[in-house]
Structures are given as structure tokens and as C-alpha cells.
Amino acid sequence: MAESVPRLLPAQQATLDVIRMPASQRPVYPQRFAADLRDRASDTLAPMVGAARALDSRGLWVSKRDLAGVFGCEARYLADSDAPFEWSVPAARGTVLHKAVELTAHRRFTPADAVDAAVERLIDDDANLGGFLAAATEGERADLVANCVALLTRFDETFPPMLRSWRPAAEIRARAQLCGGAFVLNGKYDLALGSPAPLDVPDGNQRAGKVIIDLKTGSRSPTDPEDLRFYALVETLSIGVPPLGVGSFYVAEGRIEHEAVTADVLDSALRRTIDGIGRLIALRQGIQRPRRVPGPPCRWCPISAGCEPGQAWLSDPDD
Template sequence: MATTAPALLPAQQATLNAIRTPAERRPAYAHTFAAELRDEAETALAELMDAARDMDSRGLWVSKRSLAGVFGCEARYLADEDSPFEWTVPTARGTVLHKAVELSIHRRFEPEDAVDAALERLIADDDSLGSFLAAASEGELADLTANCVALLTRFSETFPPMQRAWRPAAEVRARARLGAGSIVLSGKYDLTLGSPAPLGGSDGLQRAGKVIIDLKTGSRSATDPEDLRFYALVETLSVGVPPLGIGSFYVAEGRIEHEAVTAEVLASALRRTVDGIGRLIRLRSTEHEPRRHPGPPCRWCPISAGCGPGQEWLSDPDD
């Protein structure tokens, strides 16, 4: 017996319309596409491989965060790298929400139950976040729970219910090793839907089918589209087939900004990644003076008190 698709709220339907592409309109790629892209990447990075290996015998690990850092304020990026990370209720919020969404994929939870289960799982983990949550006060946990329940409720009202046929997966780690591990591109996708598939036949074509989604619990950032294009590059190099699409889902807005992945998008991501790796290597040399780029992040920058451009920006009454 055929099953009837669930009725959707307007925001859910808008999200589904943005990320859904009929099979006949999904691009197909030659089985050599990813190998050729890898060759292009390693050729472009050839002069940086030795420097990357000299910096760390395990290879230079590159993430969307490190790329955003070197394309923004280099001084702040270095300060953040040198400062030990400390969990707070605001910084834990996104991780708790992601875990609650992950649990909700495979079992229908009410938002309060999903958040409680997420906190229980995270506290049980033997890591820094688990330790922070275990030591948090009742007030901090209540605040965190209330925030995450509100966000998850908002998510459930604006994101279409995920079906098993979509093959949803959360907190997906991906890596692409270049130059025998001299450089490692690393990412963790908040959510993926769908999967690629071979078309069969002698031409060996592979059809794109996966959508990679970042769940955003805060405000928009200018680097959000570039972050996802980096993920598309990592996915292509690691799986061998480009994703079908990428998107940032802004939970408070209940809106997704979606982009179809094309060869041109991947070429742009590769150029930015190569440029960023060069900047990372130069920045970590003692001869390079870090560039200072004042802006909204100055409000929470750990070195803003001693930064002239930062203080000038913060003192501007029109900022």
C-alpha cells in the first residue's frame, strides 16, 4: 500500500523545495572527476607541502575555522589559537542542539525529551564538554536546556520531518589527505541528506545525491557560504563524487540558504583553500606580521584591549 507524504507547514515546504532536486535533474560526473581534482589540488600545493610537513610531522590540518581565521583578522586568529578553549552555556548550545537533532533522526522525540537525552549522552562522554556539563550548576543547565528546547522546537516547525529514505546522518566527520598526509582537509558536517549513486554503464558516470547542511544557531556570518564550499571540496576528495548541494539552515529564521554544487563551485573552493593554506603557513612563520582587520568580532576578541585598530572600531558610535 502506498504511503501518503506528511502534510508540511509552509516553512517546512519552503525548505524542502530548496534542497530537493528531482533525480533526472541531478548532475552526473565521470568516475575520474575527483581524481583529477585531487591532482589539481596537489599540483597547486606542491610548493607548500614541505613547509606544511616541517610545521607538523602529522601534517597541516586545515578546517573551515582556520580558513575563516586567516581570511579575517589574523591577529585575532592567532590569539584564539593560543588561548585555551573554555566551554560556556552559549558555546555549548550548538553542540547540544546538534546532538538532539541527531537523536531525533532515528526516533521521534518531543523537544524536551530530545534535549534531555542529548545532555545525558554528552555528559557520559569522557571529553571537555562532558566535564563542563557535569560540573554545570542547575541554573546553567536549566538555561541551556530552555535555549535548546526553543531552538529544537523552531527547527521542527521549519525543517521537514526527515524520512529514512533520505538517509539522514548527523555529525559526519570527513577528511581528505593530500600529498601523503602533508596537508589534511578536515570537516564535520552537522547534517547530510541523500547519497551519490553509480549510474551503471560503460561510461562509469556517478550521480550526485547528497546535500550537506550546516545548522546555524547564531547570526549569519559572511564566511558561511565559503565554509560550505570547503565542505563540498572535502566531500568530493574523500568520497569521489561531489555533493548535490550545500546549505546553511538558520534555525532562528527557519530559513535555508542553499547552493547547488557545480564544477565551478569546487574550482572556487579549491583556489580559496590553496590561498588559505599559503596564508596559514606564512602566518605561523616568525617573519610575518599578522594583519589586523577590525569589525564586529572585536567585541569578544581576547586581545581587543591592546589592539589600536580594534579599539578605534569599538569606540565608533556608529558601529
């Protein structure tokens, strides 16, 4: 039996209109498209293999955070990388919300029930975050749950209900190895809808069909579009077919910023990734002094107290 499409609120319809595209209009890629992209990446990265292996014999792992770090304030990136990560209520909020969204994609829950179930699942299944949640005070846990219930309620009112035929999936880990594993592009998508499809033709062309979405519980970042293009690149290299589109859904705004994935988008993502890998290697080898780029992140940077450009930015009343 076909699924009935529920009547949608205006914000839900607006989101659906952005991410939906009729199958007949979805781009088709030749069978070797991803293989050619991989070959280009491997050929360009080949001179860096020795340096990557010297830094880590298991391969140099590269994430969207690494790329954002080397294209932003490198000093802050290194400081954040050296500092041990500690869970907090704000840090846990996104993960709990993502788990709650995953649960609601497969079963109808009220927001409060979904968040409670998400917290219980994470305590049982995630030794790291689960330990923090289990040890949290009553006040911390109440604050976390209240925040996530509010965000999930907002999500439910502005994002269209996910039908099973959309094949919704949350918290998807994806990796692409290059140069025999010397480089590992690593990503985790908050939400994915749809799937690619092979065409019934002799040349083996593939039709794009998946939309990758990042759920944003905080404010916008200038790197959000580039983060998603990196995900599109990882997806293409890992499964062999580009996604149909990528988007950041800003939960508080109830709005999605979407971009259709094209060959040009993937080419841009590949060039940025290769450039970023070169910068990352040079930074970790210590052959270049890390750049200091002042801006809003100075407010929570762990080294801002001893950073001249950061202190100048923080003391400027216009900023």
C-alpha cells in the same frame, strides 16, 4: 512499505522545495572528476610540502575555521588559537542541539525529551563536553536545556521531518589528505541528507545526491557560504563524488540559504583553500606580520584592549 510523506507547514515546505531535486535533474560527474581535482590540488601544493612538514610532521590540518581566520583578522585568529578552549553554555548550545537533531532523525521525540536525551548521551560519550555538562550548576543546565528546547521546537516547525529514505546523518566527520598526508582538510558536517549513486553505465559516471547542511543557532557570518564550499570540496575529495548542494539553515529564522554544487563552485573552493594554506603557513612561520581587520568580532576579541584598529572601531559611534 513506502514511507508516507507528512503534511507540511509552509516553512517546512519552503525548505524542502529548496533542497529537493528530482533524481533525473541531479548532475552527473565522470568517474575521474574527483581524482583530477585531487591531482590539481596536489600539484599546486607540492612546493609547500616541506614547509608544512616543518610545522607539523603529522601534516598540516586545515579546517573552515583556519581558512576564515587567515582571510579575516589574522591577529585575532592567532590569539584565539593560542587561548585554551573553555566550554560555556553558549558554546555548548550548538553541540547539544546537533545531538538532539540527530536523535529526532531516527526516532520521534518531543523537543524536551530529545534535548534531555542529548545531554545524557553527551555526558556518557563525550569526555570533554560531558565533563562540563556534568559539572554545570542547576541554573546553567536549566538555561542550556531551555535554549535548546526552544531552538529544536523552532527547527521542528520549519525543517521538514526527515524520512529514513533520506539517510539523515548528523555530526559527520570528514577528512581529505593531500600530498601524502602533508595536508589534511578536516570538516564536520552538522547534517547530511541523501547519498550519491553510481550509474549503471560502462563509463562509471556518478550522480550527485547528498545535501550538506550547517545548522546555525546564532547570527549570520560573511564566511558561511565559503565554509560550506570548503565542505563540498572535502566531501568530493574524500568520497569521490561532489554533493548535490550545501546550505546554512538559520534556526531562529527558520530559513535555509542553499547553493547548488557545481564544478565552478568546487574550483573556487579549491583555489581559496590553496591560497589559505599558503597564508596559514606564512603566518605560522612568523614570516609575515598578522593583519588586523577591525569589525564586529572586536567586541569579543581577546586582544582588543591592546589593538589600535580594534579600539578605533569600537569607539566609533557609527559602528
